[in-house]
Amino acid sequence: MGFFNSDLLIEYLGLFFVSILIFYFSRYIAIRLHNNIFRQGFFGDSSVHFALVEQFKNKFFSKKIEKYVIPNPMWYPVLFHKFCTLFSLSLVRRKPFFPNHILFVLLSALFIVYTHYIGKTIFLLQDYKFTTGVIVFYLFTVSNFLFEEAEIAYLKLSERMLARMLAAFYYLTMFIYIRYNNDLSFYLAIASCGLLFTASFFGRQLILVSAIFLSIFLFDFRPLLIMGLGFAFAVLTGGPYFVKSFITNIKSWGMYFTHYNADKWDKKRRFFYRFVSLKNRGLYIFLSDLLSKEPTRTLFRMAELAGVIVLSVYFWDYKIFSFILVGLLVYFITTTKLLDVFGEGYRYLEYAFYFLSPFLLGAFLYKTSNQVFVLLLIQYVTIQSFIIFFLNYRRFKKRKVFTTDTLSNFLNQLKLPDNCVVFPGNMRLGADISARGKYNSFWWQPGGIADPVLYKEYIEEYPFLRSDFKDLFKKHNVTFALLDKNDKKISYNFSEYPVILENDQYIAFKIN
Incomplete structure (x- = not known):
């Protein structure tokens, strides 16, 4: 039969x-x-998944996410993200x-x-x-x-x-x-x-x-x-x-x-x-x-x-x-x-x-x-x-009830220029920022860092970036910093930089 x-x-x-x-x-x-x-x-891992879909929509055989500045090789499994390129980017963002x-x-x-x-x-x-x-x-x-x-x-x-x-x-x-x-x-x-x-x-x-x-x-x-x-x-x-x-x-x-x-x-x-x-x-x-x-x-x-x-x-x-x-x-x-x-x-x-x-x-x-x-x-x-x-x-x-995208609202008020580099403190916030516009930020290429030396250069304690951040600022020409005020595990001293916007959850600094 x-x-x-x-x-x-x-x-x-x-x-x-x-x-x-x-x-x-x-x-x-x-x-x-x-x-x-x-x-x-988009928050957390979904921000990274969206960045992959966005990257493959632009360059289907790309080997890295151009918005992420940490230079480790990308090695994440990408079958799902290639499948998502069948749909328009606006549809994936809305739904x-x-x-x-x-x-x-x-x-x-x-x-x-x-x-x-x-x-x-x-x-x-x-x-x-x-x-x-x-x-x-x-x-x-x-x-x-x-x-x-x-x-x-x-x-x-x-x-x-x-x-x-x-x-x-x-x-x-x-x-x-x-x-x-x-x-x-x-x-x-x-x-x-x-x-x-x-x-x-x-x-x-x-x-x-x-x-x-x-x-x-x-x-x-x-x-x-x-x-x-x-x-x-x-x-x-x-x-x-x-x-x-x-x-x-x-x-x-x-x-x-x-x-x-x-x-x-x-x-x-x-x-x-x-x-x-x-x-x-x-x-x-x-x-x-x-x-x-x-x-x-x-x-x-x-x-x-x-x-x-x-x-x-x-x-x-x-x-x-x-x-x-x-x-x-x-x-x-x-x-x-x-x-x-x-x-x-x-x-x-x-x-x-x-x-x-x-x-x-x-x-x-x-x-x-x-x-x-x-x-x-x-x-x-x-x-x-x-x-x-x-x-x-x-x-x-x-459950926590969400009525709006608070990070997008903050970024809309902040009016960052396209292709600027934003230091987020918490790398997860960096991925969330990049998912909301043409902003570059600190997240490793999908898959993670498999090199201990590179890890030490960027990471204080996962998912937080180094607290002595000035070398990273120079290396990647950082122009803004945006921190979540609820992330208190690692202390970042930004006292020498002017605050350009602040609300109950986020604070943004002008770096140069």
Whole structure:
């Protein structure tokens, strides 16, 4: 039963467009719920992502962001940013959620079509029961409606959404290939692995770790084969830039331990600091920890994974359990204080099981009677909806309400000339300033500084620039300084420079 059979192709296309409608409106609801965050303009990492998109719109094969003055080589994965050049810069600025909205809808629809294909060709199913179950299990995952703290990156301008979905395709298609020897899944696993290599630092780590552990647990070389062929595909599509990026990525791991996260070696800090503490600190603190600390934090947000673990034991299958075990193992070791420089541990679970969990739930429960199947779907939707409502209600109660872009308002009053160089104190503020006009400022080229000497020349303590800044002023012909008055960790003495504008949050100085 080939994928390109004309009758089946019409069936797949129909399912694809129905899925697009479902996921478009589900993500639209999520965007509307979190619309407040976009009123403040670009801040933090989204400023850097916008600068990359802006740079590639001007020079598609550029090797640096011209607005950033720190001269380290750029080595950040840029697949997402190249994709964003398909849209106008004004659209990305006005609706920074739009590229990820499109990616979520298209890749989710492809996941459902692939699921239906597996149902028909491997499970030999003739109805839509399995596919419908997977749609419901996937649609009502908590992570599709909850975007708090760092998770807001899955909505706004960031490569995280693309990375998570490519990782999910990689893990699912590799599982299908290894479990069922499906040829199409083999090629899809290689393609998604290769694209993930070019899209995300975190995705690269997931590939490396999962391939090694799966090969060990399964006594099977095929995960390593897929990784090797995926890497070759990344070299073919990413060229010399990808090779440089990958090599520098590995070299940078030492910098993360010694510079960016030096405090992680503080022996006074708990090794398992991200896990729930059982010390008696009061009921309220304990309950708060259950929602914010591991492993209960992840359990609330990935209840479907708990169901998969239970069912995988009940319907025992060693290969299925190996894929689950690898994800859990990596999660636990990267949640420790020592190794969380490799990313938040829960992200390994989210990335690996984003597609695999709903797929396995649908497969496990398909054999139940139609009545039981519908009842299980209703129970699942009810439980997940309650968790989604509860966690969002808890977050919205304490969220900060943004009504305007305060930094843009300040810059509009300041009227800086184009191409001036602004010293920001905090490099993150420098990226935010550059995202709002033709202003040059201090942020490293995306990827970060992998050279300790260059790091010492510019950085006092990440993300703050050197407090003895006059050499930097001369080297880069700095004409203005703009500081956030709430950044008090590093003290900058600007007493000899005249203040040209000040409000409750920002203060600007004329340098020369």
